Amino acid sequence: MKALIFGKTGQVARELARNVPAGVKAEFLGRDRADLGDPISCAAAIMARRPEVVINAAAWTGVDAAESSEAEVTVVNAEAPGAMAQTCASRGLPFLHISSDYVFDGMGDQPSGVDHPTAPLGAYGRSKLAGERLVLEAGGLV
Numbered sequence: 001m002k003a004l005i006f007g008k009t010g011q012v013a014r015e016l017a018r019n020v021p022a023g024v025k026a027e028f029l030g031r032d033r034a035d036l037g038d039p040i041s042c043a044a045a046i047m048a049r050r051p052e053v054v055i056n057a058a059a060w061t062g063v064d065a066a067e068s069s070e071a072e073v074t075v076v077n078a079e080a081p082g083a084m085a086q087t088c089a090s091r092g093l094p095f096l097h098i099s100s101d102y103v104f105d106g107m108g109d110q111p112s113g114v115d116h117p118t119a120p121l122g123a124y125g126r127s128k129l130a131g132e133r134l135v136l137e138a139g140g141l142v
Contacts, residue, residue: 001025004049006034006042006084007057012098016057027051034058036076039083046087054088056081056097059128063102066124077127082134095140103129 001024007013008030020026027049035041036058046054060066060076081097088095102125104112120126132142 001053002049002051003027003053003055004046004051005029005055005057006036006045007055007059010057010059010061012057016055029058036060036080037072039075039080042080043083043087046084046091046093051093053094054084054096056084056095059098059100060124063122063124066127067122070123070127073123074127074130077124078130078134081131081140082138085135085138085140089139095135095138097131097135097140097142099132099142100125100128103132 003020003024003026005013005016005026005028007016008028013028017026017028029045034045058076060073062073066073085095085097087093101112102122103118103120104116104125105119105121118129120129135142
């Protein structure tokens with residue numbers, strides 16, 4: 001199986017790289033080969049590489065910096081994953097998007113489940129929630 005993973009140096013991508021199952025040929029795309037600030041280039045990367053599955057483990061993770069750059073963080077964390085998901089859907093490819101607990105409000109003393117109401121408190125969380133919605137609308141998994 002040929003897997004394409006957006007992300008290379010972040011925590012999630014590094015763990016994925018350490019745990020690639022036998023028989024899976026995984027290609028990890030870092031910032032030098034995939035510009036999440038340009039959703040069209042992300043779609044093009046999928047089309048050029050012809051994977052069998054795509055995972056998005058890349059994101060703008062500067063939570064504090066996101067507050068002063070909400071438009072940019074939304075492109076990276078929402079529009080790019082949305083474009084990836086649409087591209088995968090049009091080719092019948094499975095797509096998995098890694099999100100964040102920042103889509104929740106952080107209140108309460110129990111972990112948030114997938115059916116827990118979302119209530120992001122800042123720009124980063126809003127961008128990740130927007131990404132989740134676009135991915136789900138396209139038929140991807142979060």
